[in-house]
Amino acid sequence: MSATLDATASELSEAKPASRARPVAGEGTQVGACLSCLRRAWLLTTLAARLDYRSRDLARSWDLLSLPDEQLIDAIGGRRRAEIHARYDEFDAIAHAERERSSQPPEQIGSAQARAEQIGSEKMTPVGVEKICRHHPAFPGRLRDSTLAPHMLSVAGGVHRLAGMLEEPVVAIVGTRRATDHGMETARYLARGLATAGVTIASALSEGIPLAAHCGALDANEASITVTAGGLGKCSPAHCRAVYLRLSREGCALSELPLGAPARRWSALARVRTLALLAQLVIVVEADSNPWELACAHLAQRLGVPIAAVPGRVSSPASRGCNELIMAGAALVRSPQDALDLLYGAGVKRAGEFDRAAEVGGQLDPRLARTLEHIGAGHDTLERLTATGDRREEILTSLLELELRGLVVRGDGGRYVPCGALPTG
Amino acid sequence: MLARARTFTIEGLHARPVTVEVDIRAGLPAFTIVGLADAAVREARDRVHAAILNSGFQFPARRITANLAPADVPKVGPGLDLALACAVLAASEQIPADLLDSRALFGELSLDGEVRASHGTLAVAEAALKTGFEMLVLGPERAREAKLVDDLRIGVVERLSSAVRVLRGGEPDPLPRAARPASGRPGTPRPDLGDVRGQREAVRALIVAAAGAHNCLLCGPPGTGKTMLAQRLPSILPPLTRPEAIEVTRIHSVIGRLTGAQLLSDRPFRAPHHTITTAGLIGGARRDWVGEVVLAHNGVLFLDELSEFARPTLEALRQPLEDGRVAIVRARHSAVYPARFMLVGATNPCPCGYAGEMERCRCTEADIARHRRRLSGPLLDRIDLLVNMQRVGPEVLRGEPITSSARARELVVCARERQAARLHDEGILVNAHLDARMVREYAKLDDEGDRLLAGTAERGLLSARGQQRALRIARTLADIAGSERVRPRHLSEALALRPDSELSARRAA
Numbered sequence: 036m037s038a039t040l041d042a043t044a045s046e047l048s049e050a051k052p053a054s055r056a057r058p059v060a061g062e063g064t065q066v067g068a069c070l071s072c073l074r075r076a077w078l079l080t081t082l083a084a085r086l087d088y089r090s091r092d093l094a095r096s097w098d099l100l101s102l103p104d105e106q107l108i109d110a111i112g113g114r115r116r117a118e119i120h121a122r123y124d125e126f127d128a129i130a131h132a133e134r135e136r137s138s139q140p141p142e143q144i145g146s147a148q149a150r151a152e153q154i155g156s157e158k159m160t161p162v163g164v165e166k167i168c169r170h171h172p173a174f175p176g177r178l179r180d181s182t183l184a185p186h187m188l189s190v191a192g193g194v195h196r197l198a199g200m201l202e203e204p205v206v207a208i209v210g211t212r213r214a215t216d217h218g219m220e221t222a223r224y225l226a227r228g229l230a231t232a233g234v235t236i237a238s239a240l241s242e243g244i245p246l247a248a249h250c251g252a253l254d255a256n257e258a259s260i261t262v263t264a265g266g267l268g269k270c271s272p273a274h275c276r277a278v279y280l281r282l283s284r285e286g287c288a289l290s291e292l293p294l295g296a297p298a299r300r301w302s303a304l305a306r307v308r309t310l311a312l313l314a315q316l317v318i319v320v321e322a323d324s325n326p327w328e329l330a331c332a333h334l335a336q337r338l339g340v341p342i343a344a345v346p347g348r349v350s351s352p353a354s355r356g357c358n359e360l361i362m363a364g365a366a367l368v369r370s371p372q373d374a375l376d377l378l379y380g381a382g383v384k385r386a387g388e389f390d391r392a393a394e395v396g397g398q399l400d401p402r403l404a405r406t407l408e409h410i411g412a413g414h415d416t417l418e419r420l421t422a423t424g425d426r427r428e429e430i431l432t433s434l435l436e437l438e439l440r441g442l443v444v445r446g447d448g449g450r451y452v453p454c455g456a457l458p459t460g
Numbered sequence: 461m462l463a464r465a466r467t468f469t470i471e472g473l474h475a476r477p478v479t480v481e482v483d484i485r486a487g488l489p490a491f492t493i494v495g496l497a498d499a500a501v502r503e504a505r506d507r508v509h510a511a512i513l514n515s516g517f518q519f520p521a522r523r524i525t526a527n528l529a530p531a532d533v534p535k536v537g538p539g540l541d542l543a544l545a546c547a548v549l550a551a552s553e554q555i556p557a558d559l560l561d562s563r564a565l566f567g568e569l570s571l572d573g574e575v576r577a578s579h580g581t582l583a584v585a586e587a588a589l590k591t592g593f594e595m596l597v598l599g600p601e602r603a604r605e606a607k608l609v610d611d612l613r614i615g616v617v618e619r620l621s622s623a624v625r626v627l628r629g630g631e632p633d634p635l636p637r638a639a640r641p642a643s644g645r646p647g648t649p650r651p652d653l654g655d656v657r658g659q660r661e662a663v664r665a666l667i668v669a670a671a672g673a674h675n676c677l678l679c680g681p682p683g684t685g686k687t688m689l690a691q692r693l694p695s696i697l698p699p700l701t702r703p704e705a706i707e708v709t710r711i712h713s714v715i716g717r718l719t720g721a722q723l724l725s726d727r728p729f730r731a732p733h734h735t736i737t738t739a740g741l742i743g744g745a746r747r748d749w750v751g752e753v754v755l756a757h758n759g760v761l762f763l764d765e766l767s768e769f770a771r772p773t774l775e776a777l778r779q780p781l782e783d784g785r786v787a788i789v790r791a792r793h794s795a796v797y798p799a800r801f802m803l804v805g806a807t808n809p810c811p812c813g814y815a816g817e818m819e820r821c822r823c824t825e826a827d828i829a830r831h832r833r834r835l836s837g838p839l840l841d842r843i844d845l846l847v848n849m850q851r852v853g854p855e856v857l858r859g860e861p862i863t864s865s866a867r868a869r870e871l872v873v874c875a876r877e878r879q880a881a882r883l884h885d886e887g888i889l890v891n892a893h894l895d896a897r898m899v900r901e902y903a904k905l906d907d908e909g910d911r912l913l914a915g916t917a918e919r920g921l922l923s924a925r926g927q928q929r930a931l932r933i934a935r936t937l938a939d940i941a942g943s944e945r946v947r948p949r950h951l952s953e954a955l956a957l958r959p960d961s962e963l964s965a966r967r968a969a
Binding site: 438 | 658660809810823826828846850912915919921948951952956
């Protein structure tokens with residue numbers, strides 16, 4: 036029991052600085068999360084193991100996450116229901132005591148804040164993490180209206196910046212972690228084109244399609260929004276930390292969990308609801324047809340958010356889910372222009388200069404265009420390209436030229452992958 | 461009475477002169493050997509004793525002390541038997557001692573007095589010539605090997621009694637007739653490139669690698685013929701030059717792996733299993749143990765399933781790959797061995813082996829990244845050429861072979877001759893060994909080539925070191941094509957063969 040009390044205390048000490056909220060520069064209002072919303076976040080981390088178990092059934096887990104606190108404890112608390120209820124009630128008392136104690140000597144706040152940041156992580160506490168809850172006027176409107184939405188968000192990068200980014204249309208680019216080279220290039224190309232056109236890109240934080248989407252936005256010097264599976268202050272998966280750090284500096288990283296909370300199976304799934312609620316359009320680039328990889332698309336469908344998918348090879352499992360979505364009526368997206376047409380209506384907004392297909396296609400040397408066309412048609416290795424009957428020397432020269440122009444990259448197994456450019460005649 | 465005989469012991473890959481001093485004096489019958497002798501030398505007592513008696517001589521029943529000088533050099537192997545026996549015979553005045561000083565004796569004795577061969581005959585013959593002995597007396601088995609050293613007189617003795625005859629000024633036994641050539645091995649045809657169907661690009665890349673002795677990595681799904689291709693590499697490599705052959709023969713002779721007493725003409729091809737230890741690969745486990753890298757000197761070291769090798773074992777390859785030699789230092793010995801070999805690795809692109817084939821590979825990005833990390837950057841940095849292989853269809857397997865080893869070898873030999881002629885003054889033979897200055901000098905590009913190369917740097921496709929590698933390959937391609945200048949088309953082909961260690965960086969971006 037003492038251990039759990041400690042956990043509560045540390046939770047509170049972390050909650051303190053945010054609840055005392057520093058004013059955001061340039062705004063009169065104070066940012067912060069109210070006690071009940073912090074309690075909600077604490078409750079979710081306490082129930083993590085049970086939520087993991089329930090997340091096997093996605094449809095039900097959305098219903099669970101929509102429940103108010105007390106009902107949630109009753110629904111999944113199991114044998115420890117009474118104990119959790121008791122701790123849930125204690126939360127307020129301890130929080131009040133902590134708050135009073137900390138409010139008296141003002142110089143202690145700094146040390147408390149330092150302590151709170153230590154709890155998150157020694158090394159990687161992002162600068163400028165702010166908390167905001169659904170009771171605050173600056174909370175994103177689209178999240179406030181839904182019962183499914185997280186009650187509280189930690190925002191690395193600041194609430195003010197988040198609000199600025201949400202003023203633009205938001206497109207969530209989602210997909211599998213086990214992406215092919217083609218999928219990665221397509222995600223990057225779409226994100227780059229859309230970011231250039233002023234759209235805000237949102238995605239999860241994991242390898243594969245999400246990482247490629249963020250990289251695409253960063254290519255265009257536009258930062259994107261990422262929703263992490265764990266609490267802020269800790270990057271998981273760790274090898275995405277370069278992107279995570281850059282996004283928390285230039286864009287936004289969101290989390291509904293307390294600082295430093297570990298990423299869990301349920302939270303990795305639950306974050307797609309934040310994405311689906313924030314987005315005006317959800318684009319699935321590559322996904323297998325299982326409910327986990329399609330979670331975001333299915334939830335968006337349920338919430339009435341338009342969805343679109345990038346078509347893939349009929350035989351490829353990596354595109355099976357996308358092809359299914361298209362069969363079921365999702366819009367088909369081939370280029371940033373298609374996505375812009377969906378967002379703004381056909382032809383209202385033109386894709387920017389990063390739409391290489393439009394830019395380069397016209398003036399491409401016929402030899403290069405021919406090679407590019409062959410690659411696009413599946414003759415993607417040197418062996419297959421030479422089998423098309425062109426001279427080997429010419430193929431090699433045009434391959435290098437295409438690589439230098441960034442129209443083709445060499446992927447796994449020596450396969451050449453067209454880089455977002457559609458071969459035009 | 462005191463007598464001295466001259467012989468050699470093997471130290472590293474070289475022979476070192478040893479003087480066997482035998483002193484016989486009154487006392488209880490005993491035979492002691494002093495002077496850092498190993499077990500094989502100490503056991504010589506019994507062999508010498510029996511051999512002397514069985515050859516019809518007397519073994520003195522007195523106190524015999526044999527000293528092996530210099531006393532601080534460890535003596536190994538049974539090659540000292542013959543000298544020891546002759547010194548005992550001379551000390552007991554059964555043979556004259558005057559010729560013992562100018563003739564070196566080397567060989568192991570059997571109990572009935574027969575002279576057998578011992579490891580390292582070639583190294584001993586070279587040392588005998590250098591030390592200035594007028595004759596090297598040794599057994600018939602390895603006599604042909606010693607004969608490879610010009611200007612050295614060889615005295616072949618089949619038995620201890622013949623050795624006594626030679627030391628009395630008599631004629632040695634006749635040189636045995638040359639055995640069948642060591643390399644030909646008729647009846648077991650070597651694997652030929654003609655067995656390979658499809659894989660046109662991979663075969664081409666293999667020829668390029670062979671022509672410039674470039675280290676290369678074969679990468680592809682299981683069953684695409686990576687191992688098959690690598691095993692056919694020896695058949696397209698040019699034969700050893702005479703100095704190279706002597707070097708290789710000496711190594712194999714010292715290790716005792718030489719079959720037949722001929723100069724080796726084929727380049728060595730070593731393919732150790734991936735469970736090999738660092739000591740097995742580099743050497744140094746025992747005093748007279750050399751690693752696979754040394755055995756692969758002037759030849760090919762083929763590491764199949766490169767990613768399965770222990771990490772420290774692969775890291776240990778860095779020095780030999782860089783310097784062409786290994787310096788082994790252990791508590792009681794140190795030695796420098798030549799190890800200039802062509803490294804050929806084979807690996808799958810990901811744990812399941814099918815990366816890039818959308819339908820089959822189910823590895824995650826993290827799996828692939830982890831798999832790539834198993835091959836350390838510094839090792840990949842020394843690999844010039846990446847050969848990507850894909851599976852071929854059944855119609856290709858039924859088709860005609862692309863080339864044969866004979867034709868491919870012709871290309872390789874021509875390209876190597878051009879390189880050797882160009883690089884004659886630099887003291888190297890192949891493009892793989894070009895350093896930064898030589899690359900600038902010999903692989904000059906025209907304006908178009910410069911533009912392409914600058915573009916690769918701009919795009920982040922190649923590092924500075926990567927550019928050097930690409931230029932070396934381009935030089936070799938030009939040599940194969942018989943072009944004096946490196947043209948843009950050579951460069952573009954070289955760039956298509958570049959190893960893509962940069963790719964993982966792109967993915968992790």
